[in-house]
């Protein structure tokens with residue numbers, strides 16, 4: 109597998125062939141992880157630094173686990189106790205880590221484009237772990253892997269992404285990936301939470317959940333990203349749940365075997381009802397988390413090999 113760059117900054121730059129190759133490799137890691145044979149030598153002697161300027165449970169932990177399972181030395185930078193709190197800039201922080209000969213730098217930042225900026229300044233391979241409202245490529249890859257494991261393909265599936273599309277990097281990366289792989293993508297939400305012109309990405313827009321979920325194969329609920337909202341975009345969380353919260357009645361409009369997904373963290377009773385989130389016959393939310401480790405192992409593996417080839 110040959111990536112166009114030595115970094116993973118977004119889905120936008122990936123060819124469908126790269127996406128399939130990532131998913132195939134991640135599938136093999138998923139099987140290895142389930143077998144308990146997780147220790148590999150792929151990253152032995154390599155250093156992975158997790159640099160998270162925003163909170164995270166799933167992404168940070170799974171990159172740490174993925175790096176350790178592949179034999180890397182893994183360091184988690186705590187930004188709140190680092191010299192960032194003394195005013196050190198993002199670029200100076202990255203230059204400092206670069207001087208320690210870090211090989212892989214996993215970055216989450218509230219500013220769109222921050223990982224791309226770092227990628228121009230450091231020798232390490234940079235992986236975007238979520239930048240503002242821009243992209244979250246490994247989340248889209250793990251979502252795709254989860255779907256493919258259940259449906260066998262992404263092509264031809266109808267996938268409804270519901271809720272706060274406007275502020276969601278998960279929505280953006282998923283739309284780019286799923287359209288590239290031949291899915292029919294619908295975005296469903298109130299007009300205030302759907303960016304104007306989003307149709308140019310090839311998606312259909314719905315403001316009524318009953319229409320948007322009808323005969324869907326996959327229903328993906330997204331959290332209201334209140335930390336990125338300025339002003340009141342919804343009347344109240346309670347009203348949002350009434351019209352756009354994924355509950356059993358709304359899910360009944362999708363196909364009988366439709367899967368329920370959520371990238372997490374969930375706000376129960378806001379964008380998703382507990383009965384639906386915890387229904388093991390429909391919800392694959394826990395499996396998404398499991399696939400997150402496998403996908404991140406595949407990404408670290410490929411980027412480390414790309415760096416070796418370019419050395």
Ligand code: CP
Pocket residue numbers: 163164165166167168238247371372373
């Ligand atoms: N889905 C996701 O990015 O979760 P975290 O914020 O917990 O990493």
